[in-house]
Amino acid sequence: xxxxxxxxxxxxxxxxxxxxxxxxxxxxxxxxxxxxxxxxxxxxxxxxxxxxxxxxxxxxxxxxxxxxxxxxxxxxxxxxxxxxxxxxxxxxxxxxxxxxxxxxxxxxxxxxxxxxxxxxxxxxxxxxxxxxxxxxxxxxxxxxxxxxxxxxxxxxxxxxxxxxxxxxxxxxxxxxxxxxxxxxxxxxxxxxxxxxxxxxxxxxxxxxxxxxxxxxxxxxxxxxxxxxxxxxxxxxxxxxxxxxxxxxxxxxxxxxxxxxxxxxxxxxxxxxxxxxxxxxxxxxxxxxxxxxxxxxx
Numbered sequence: 113x114x115x116x117x118x119x120x121x122x123x124x125x126x127x128x129x130x131x132x133x134x135x136x137x138x139x140x141x142x143x144x145x146x147x148x149x150x151x152x153x154x155x156x157x158x159x160x161x162x163x164x165x166x167x168x169x170x171x172x173x174x175x176x177x178x179x180x181x182x183x184x185x186x187x188x189x190x191x192x193x194x195x196x197x198x199x200x201x202x203x204x205x206x207x208x209x210x211x212x213x214x215x216x217x218x219x220x221x222x223x224x225x226x227x228x229x230x231x232x233x234x235x236x237x238x239x240x241x242x243x244x245x246x247x248x249x250x251x252x253x254x255x256x257x258x259x260x261x262x263x264x265x266x267x268x269x270x271x272x273x274x275x276x277x278x279x280x281x282x283x284x285x286x287x288x289x290x291x292x293x294x295x296x297x298x299x300x301x302x303x304x305x306x307x308x309x310x311x312x313x314x315x316x317x318x319x320x321x322x323x324x325x326x327x328x329x330x331x332x333x334x335x336x337x338x339x340x341x342x343x344x345x346x347x348x349x350x351x352x353x354x355x356x357x358x359x360x361x362x363x364x365x366x367x368x369x370x371x372x373x374x375x376x377x378x379x380x381x382x383x384x385x386x387x388x389x390x391x392x393x394x395x396x397x398x399x400x401x402x403x404x405x406x407x408x409x
Contacts, residue, residue, distance in 0.1 A: 150183040162260035165190040169289040174203035189213045195291025196274045197224040205245040217247035220276030271312030274303045289331040297335035302392040309396025317347040367391045
């Protein structure tokens with residue numbers, strides 16, 4: 113069969129488009145042609161296709177490297193953002209760094225990853241991560257980069273879940289990754305020993321709401337993609353909990369007293385481990401006692 117010149121050109125263009133097509137991700141949730149959520153050992157890993165490579169937000173839980181790599185189907189990861197230092201979001205940093213990826217995170221995330229630290233509730237030290245897992249580029253407030261026609265903005269969320277939380281906003285796609293500052297399925301978590309507290313969490317959620325609009329898709333560390341309305345509902349619930357806890361702490365109540373008095377009753381969600389949450393919340397409130405008001409005991 114003889115092809116004319118036009119048919120040859122069309123065939124060549126089709127081949128080129130195939131060669132540069134976005135990777136096909138295994139077992140993934142596709143948000144658009146370039147943004148996909150893959151399973152990082154139970155945690156969400158957000159992948160953005162840029163040219164022949166990828167930008168990731170978080171790298172998944174420890175021991176999920178083979179699964180994550182298989183899901184990416186051989187595509188090269190150029191840049192990684194860490195939303196905070198916890199291993200369930202940074203568990204595969206070493207693997208991607210070894211393959212040449214740049215890792216971006218808040219400066220405090222690097223600090224927590226690079227030293228041994230004490231975990232009070234478990235009465236043990238957590239060893240520092242290997243240097244290959246550390247972020248290679250850090251920021252203090254905000255930053256941005258352009259990749260594949262996408263404006264990627266990122267910034268600090270002050271004392272929301274840890275002392276080094278960050279958001280990553282794919283502005284043109286209107287997709288906002290927020291790590292564990294959103295908790296649609298897991299209990300809201302407060303690393304009080306790093307400085308995180310419930311007031312900081314509410315303030316950071318307000319920051320995210322200002323970035324979002326009604327069409328924004330919000331990607332948490334765990335669970336389904338959220339709308340702005342769903343995220344606002346979680347924020348309002350956290351504000352209600354904050355107000356109740358402020359009152360109880362001012363009265364000198366401890367976590368058990370608060371739970372028995374029903375501080376978490378009549379809310380639109382239940383906690384899997386309310387004792388753990390209230391202990392962390394109370395510790396964080398005492399650390400920020402100057403914000404409670406002059407009536408604090």
